[in-house]
Amino acid sequence: MAYVAIADRDHEQELHHPKSFVTKYIWSQDHKVIAIQYGITATLIGLVALVLSGMMRLQLGFPDTFSFIAPYDYYQFITMHGMIMVIYLLTALFLGGFGNYLIPLMLGARDMVFPYLNMLSFWVYLLAVLVLVASFFVPGGPTGAGWTLYPPQAILPGTPGAGWGIVFMLASLAIFIVAFTMGGLNYVVTVLQARTRGMTLMRMPLSIWGIFMATVLGLLAFPALFVSAVMMTLDKLLGTSFFMPAIMSMGQQLDYDGGSPVLFQHLFWFFGHPEVYIVALPAFGIVSDLLATHARKNIFGYRMMVWAILAIGGISFVVWAHHMYVSGMNPYFGFFFATTTLIIAVPTAIKVYNWVLTLWKGNIHLTVPMLFAIGFIFTFVHGGLTGLFLGNVSVDVPLSDTYFVVGHFHMVMGVSPIMVMFGAIYHWYPKITGRMLNTTLGRIHFWGTFLGTYAIYLPMHYLGFLGVPRRYYALGNTDFIPESAMTLNAGITISALIVGVIQLVFLYNIISSLFKGEKAGPNPWRAVTLEWQTPDTPPKHGNWGPELPVVYRWAYDYSVPGAAEDFIPQNHPDDETTGMVHKT
Amino acid sequence: MANDVLTNTGESATVSPGLRGIVSDWSSDKQAFEVPWGKAMMWIFLLSDTFIFGVFLSSYMTVRMSTVEPWPIPSEVFALTIGGQSIPLILIAIMTFVLISSSGTMAMAVNFGYRRDRAKTAALMLATAALGAAFVSMQAFEWTKLIHEGVRPWGNPWGAPQFGSTFFMITGFHGLHVSVGVIYLSIVATKVWRGDYERKGNYQIVEITGLYWHFVDLVWVFIFALFYLW
Amino acid sequence: MALAVALVLLVVGSVLFHFLSPWWFTPIASNWGTIDDTVILTFWVTGAVFIAVNLFMAYCVIRYRHKKGQLAHYEPENKKLEWWLTGLTTLGVVAMLAPGLFVWAKFINVPEDASVFEAVGQQWNWSYRFPGKDGVLGTVDPANITIDNPFGMNPDDPNGQDDILVSSPEVHLPLNKPVKVLLRATDVLHNFAVAQFRVKMDMVPGLVTYFWFTPTRTGTFEVLCEELCGLGHHTMRGNVVIDEEEDFQAWLNSNPTYAETQAQTGGDAEAGAALYAVCLACHGTEGEGNIALNSPKISGQDDWYLIRQLKYFKGGIRGSDEDDVFGRQMAPMAAILPDDAAIKNVVAYIETLADNPASATIDGDAARGRDIFSTCGACHGLDGQGIWSLKAPRLAGMTDWYMVTQLKNFKHGIRGTHAGDMYGGQMGAMARILTDDQAINDVIAYINTLDETVARN
């Protein structure tokens, strides 16, 4: 078998050479600039979702107080909050942002394989965001059908935004999927085909593995959302009956007949469950690198970690109906899906153990990224374990559609990947900008966010046990729920507002450090992976100067016995101090 | 049976047969696939597209089962009256034949592309495009006929409204793929003709176009089987 | 260091919170104690993992915190340890899953002797149907649904004639008898959930879903809708009352069969005219209302609504609250009507009266009111003409000062809180979105702008 040297393909790259400011920073084809564009857009729209969550909490904590939040608004808020957070913030930020930035740098490539397509990906994403934002201004406002957009209600009167709002939402999603596909194809091909010499798959940093697998999941899962968006649009605009059975609405029979609302749920969750791992896997990957770097220790059980990522990705396609235990689907499916769902806990558990074992016998530097990484482990374990309640079909029955579910998914998705996102920003900011973020502010941000979010979400599980349903504008008088639940709700709201305000510290830190931050140098964390070995910081267009780096070792040679320093960069050729040369 | 190979960094890696072999092959120091980037990207795109059509078709099967009204009988609906005689599925047979032939001409174009035969490659690609265009026109004809007979996305004279909706949606989406393919083929053929790829020194793009085209054909086979024969 | 302490405190705090806080499952009232048991079991397994993993992490943070000259241990992997951990985890998973699946098998297999009834969900209320003497539910079709046949019963199906129709969100069930609940929806998805029974299942239009349980305790248990079904989702409430057998039978027999509901005739307007003489004094000859006497306009109001309210006034469900000053005047008047036939007759007469729009007396910011009304319109119709299937009366063209009074009454729990007021509770919850008097005036001002001449349907 002939091995074609990857680096020898350097010529295949048609690098675009920017000349003016516009081609350099706006219509840029440089993956780093595109990454930042993605990052800023995602953060801005994410802030909208954060503000919406604050408004929701005001209503829930202090009902009958705010005249600007009627049920009409509330249901729009939760829908937009959920949708923006999951798709437009986290998916875009982890893949479009970190994926774009890290893949070429960590793999020793000059850029993505098709920079032009990559650029288009961002602009189409921006269009998707704009269509989403536009839906706030159409008559009737954005859709209020819940982020799951279940028909029939999503397109019928009685649900906010059932006119224009839902159409804009579906259009925006379809556009997003086009954008994602353009970016995603790039990420996958870059990982598979454009690694530098010596960068075997089993030497890739776990960040790349996580992002890679998440992208593959996206390419295979988004089609289901795309198709269901098309079908729902047709139901809405042309009066087809894909998801619409014969029904009566507002006292009048409608012209629909014979469609299947449960079909939509199957399609949505066939997308939706992989989607939650699309959000989680990059976080898993990135946190592994943060832990290894800041504990100065190799990641424990690298091979198992890779296999676990692959296994989680694979299994995530056969668990979707755990969101539908009480949806009226054939109840016998429950046995199958409960089993697959709990099986997914095993590879995930391996990852958790290996993170913790990476700390064990390490040399832990409690830097800000490390704080966030440990915060991630804590919140993820909590959220994952509550997932096991929901996955076990009979246990799900009393808990489904209550605040227990809300607690679960915020812990596992609304906090833990967010922790990683913050950790990653503190970690790579020096590479991106050449300056360090302020540590004191970083610590305040960490403690506020970590303790604050736990105070938000832990109590939510207990509201769920009480039987408080989710997606309730107000609880009203409900006999079996004690008054004290309202006190709890008020407490949750106060924590949420505090956490929201603390994010301002972070925003301030990001902006002020751009100008006043301490100069970073090329490798402030003394990390081994390639992105820290670039000739320039921040890296220039083309990343590597005249020669591509050559990789001689895996991505975790920290504290190798006998080595001069406690880290050996991946492109360091000295054979005598080679730790585990990763064969195969 | 294990054989040693040298990786780029000069380490020796062992390639053994079986599952382990696959793993070590994949994780060795090389591209995952021995193909140009563009081709790899087309493969992955087609994989994603397969999921799109897969979801379309499985949704079709689901609504066909969930609907409460009888499904129109395909052999009657898709019959064509020629010379006073109703021949079932005749149009679709021709359409399928045309599309399959176009796969043939495409394969030949790719073959000539390997041999760097500029003229023949371009000509065969144009032939493929022409067959594709013929397919789309026949489809347009069929749509017109059905619409005249009263088939609409939201209903039809013979039964389940889902018949029209799935039919128009899925054949429409496929027809869109064919149309895009025709445009794509025409552009590439023109460039081949002009000799753009002669200068670059490779005809990969012809092969990539071919991949797409064969995929679109393959999808048609499934649509054909599920819509017209079921 | 602070981090390790925080981790330990969070673990300890979570455990204490779990055991000490008052927030936990409501006491169970069905046979599904096994579900609670699996929850508890899951708690023990996952709780142990939670504590172990996090305390170990806290230990690592303390023990392996960077000190000068310290070097991390170099150990890429440890196969043995990894397999052990994998094995133990698998064991934990099996320990939770196996009992869970057994319970599920029980949950979906309905015992032979279970009786059957049907719960119907529609925006945003519940109704129920029992199979009647023949024990078989008749077929239904959403195409049959009309105001006189809200269940969409198939008129030609002999099985359906004796079906008992409960047009109220409250249902009664006998104690200690297993019961299979068939679930159906007529418009959008809903979910029938009773916390004390630990059961819930979606209602899907076009499908019939089910669950079963055995009530083990008498009492009234609240039904909540737990699938987002639009604006009124959180107000979609009902009751399940668990009775002793005799009480249950008595209740069941008090509800009409389908055949009975169809046999009922409309009211007799001529007979109603005589009865109306009493009403006339306050509501006026044309039912136009009289602000001086605090009597609202009743002409042009939907007949089903007037009938329901007259019954409520007569039955002490409305107009019995201490603070409902004007309602207390109406209650004795309604009591004069001897029976349901009289109520129907007088309403039939009211329907013949001229429907002239009431004049506006309230000032407010109609533009602001319009925003608020986007919520109200979901039930009352965006034209304010009322929608029978949502049980929501007409507002447009009715007396505005009366609506102001009643909005305040609803908001302050003077109306809509009586246990028998099945639909008022919904309005009570909604009225609370009007945070101040200004908001009330605004929304009424907007209602006044709605075109009164819109054709009634």
Ligand code: HEA
């Ligand atoms: C990042 C996102 C994310 C992740 C990673 C997960 C992970 C998991 N989720 Fe979650 N989930 C969501 C996001 C996520 N989820 C969202 C958004 C929803 C709601 C959607 C909506 O309705 O709006 C949801 C809802 C949801 C439901 C539906 C509930 C309902 O609606 O009734 C279920 C049910 O099975 C479930 C299960 C699980 C399970 C079993 C995991 C597992 O992968 C967890 C595995 C992890 C662990 C188990 C912890 C680590 C393990 C150990 C430390 C050792 C374990 C030891 C033993 C097992 C002994 N989730």
Ligand code: HEA
């Ligand atoms: C990643 C996903 C994510 C995140 C981060 C959040 C964050 C928050 N969520 Fe969200 N939520 C969802 C996903 C998420 N949520 C989803 C999918 C639903 C379901 C919707 C539905 O039912 O349809 C939901 C629903 C939901 C509900 C239930 C509503 C209901 O059922 O009636 C509530 C109630 O309290 C809530 C509260 C909050 C709060 C207080 C926050 C936060 O404010 C908590 C604090 C978090 C942070 C501080 C981090 C936020 C960071 C950013 C947003 C990035 C911004 C960038 C910078 C600051 C640089 N959310």
Ligand code: CUA
């Ligand atoms: Cu009905 Cu929610």
Ligand SMILES: [Cu+2]
């Ligand atoms: Cu899931």
